[in-house]
Amino acid sequence: MIRPRRTLLALSLAAALTGCALGPDYARPDAQVSLPETYAAATPVAQSPGVASNWWTLFGDSQLDALVSQALASSPDALIAAARIEEADALLRQVDAALLPQIDANASSARSRSILPNTTPAKGMVRTVNKLGLSTSFELDVWGKLRRASEAARAQALGTRYASDTVSLGLAAAVTQAYLNLRAIDAQLLVNTDSVSSQSRSTQLTRTRFEGGIVSQLDVQQAEGALAAYTAGQVQLEKNRALAENLLGLLVGQPGLKVAAGDVRSLPVPPVPPAGLPSSLLEARPDVRQAETALIAANARIGVAKAALYPSITLTGTFGHESKDLSQLFSAPSTIWSLGAGITQPIFEGGRLRAQVEQVTAQQKQSLESYRKSVQSAFREVNDALVSMRQNTEAEDAYTRAMNAAKRALQLAQARYDAGYSPYLEVLTAQRTANDATVAWVQNRQARLTSSVDLFKALGGGWKGS
Structure with a gap:
């Protein structure tokens, strides 16, 4: 009878070692939102079947490439995210150690x-x-407590990597948008500098004409007032540029950063995804994946709490x-x-263990809704970016026509004034209108490029072709 007993003991031990894990097994939930299969919004600009994750290089600006690389390597946010990965990996090793004999x-x-x-x-x-x-x-993991704890820690460790990807994506987008803002200010500075130079020549010419008795003192005062206004605008723009440089320096972790002048008008418009891109690509967004790993971890912790009852x-x-x-x-x-x-075997815990099960179950419900919310928010962000790109692209044609018309009107007004057919106020009005039209075009171009950045960010950083 000894041998059958030993056999029964061995079988019982094997069954214990391979016991089932308590708690629900994870299954990806339905986002419970009516998402179309594809994004139907088409934008009348160059389309691309695929864009790499280093999407900022599409702007063709080596200085921007260097700034983004520097930010990803040395920004405090990026370093914090890297340290959190190390922390989560260490926690995973601690939890997995419980599965081994001590x-x-x-x-x-x-x-x-x-x-x-x-x-x-x-x-x-x-x-x-x-x-x-x-x-x-x-400890024999009969009820799967240790395995569920390892599952939760593994999901948490993976989640920190997705969180780091989210930080990197947001940081690259923030640096790019700050750089575009700086280049838009540079373009406005160029426009205003031309206006100051032109107005300075016009003011000097008006003084000469006044001394010759051709024009009145009113024309001189109007010219000098316009020159002073453009000069004050130049000072304001230079201040705005310094503030934009400070923001870039903060983002890349380099206080006192100085960036050479450029022009947003020289930057190309990046391509957009082709029409019919599947909405399922949202699952590749790092923040959506992070939300899902949080749900996986919360799901596993239910098993840990239930196993504590046994x-x-x-x-x-x-x-x-x-x-x-x-x-x-x-x-x-x-x-x-x-x-x-x-x-x-727990006998009396005053309901503490069952309360823990209820607590982690409630946390799992929160994680589930957070995951669904992240999917819905991601879909909205992509649609918002596509709408912005389409509207800004259509508006650029109108702004271009308005800018060209204002420049021609300025030439006509100057010619009429030089010929003595109109007062100087007509020239000033035309100059101001031309400047406003050019600045409006620059601002719309900045908005168009910024919406491209928003789209790259909303899609999780680039996309793959079909």
Whole structure:
């Protein structure tokens, strides 16, 4: 009967070691939002079947490329995200260690004196004990508590990587948009500088005409007032540029950053996704993936909490040597060993363990809704970016016509004034209209490029062709 009992014990142990894990197994939930299969919004600009994750290089600006690379390498936000990955990896190793036997080495030496019983007069005995050995303990994961904990930690570690990708994507977008703002200010500075130069020549010419009795003092005052206004505008734009440089310096982790002048008008418009791009690509967004890993972790923690309601079984063992003389510590008669098993079953916890199950279940529900919200928000952001790109593209044609018409009107007004057919106020009005039209075109071009950045960010950084 001994052999069948041993066989039954072995089978029971094997069943325990491969026991099922409590708690729900993860399955990707339905986002519960009516998402079309594809994005139907088409934008009348160059389309591309695929864009790499380094989408900012599409602007063809080496200085922008360098700034984004510097930000991704040295920005405090990027470094914080990297440290969080290290923290999550360390936590995962800690949790996984519980799945393995714990082995400790121990050594001791003790000397004691005790009274021998039944001796008159009482006699003492001095005893020396030297011990050296190994001890081990191993918790049988019968209910899957340790496996579920490992599942949660693994999802959390993966989530920190997606969080880091989200930080990198947001940082690249922020640097690019700040750079576009700087280049738009540069373009406005060029426009205003031309206006200052033109107005300065016009003011000098008006003074000369006044001295010759051709024009009145009113024309001189109007010309000088316009020159002063353009000069003040130049100072304001230079201040705005310095502030834009400061923001870029903060984003790339380089206070006091200086960026050479450029012009937003020289930057190309990046391509957009082809019409019919599947909306399922939202699943590749790092923030959506991060939300899903948080849901996976919360789902696994339900199993951990439920397993705490059931008995925990621990195997223990020791092996070593014990002797009163160190010289005989490793001799055969000094060998000692022990094997044991323990079981712990919660009896009364005042409802604490069941409350923990309810707590993690509620947390799982929160994570589920957060995941659904992230998918819905991602879809809205893509649609918003596509709408902005389409509207800004259509508006650019109108702004171009308005700018060209204003420039021609300025030429006509200047010619009429030079010929003596109109007052100087007509020239000033035409100059102001031309400047406003050019600045409006620049601002719309900036908005168009910025909406491209918004689209890249909304799509998770580039896309793959079909």
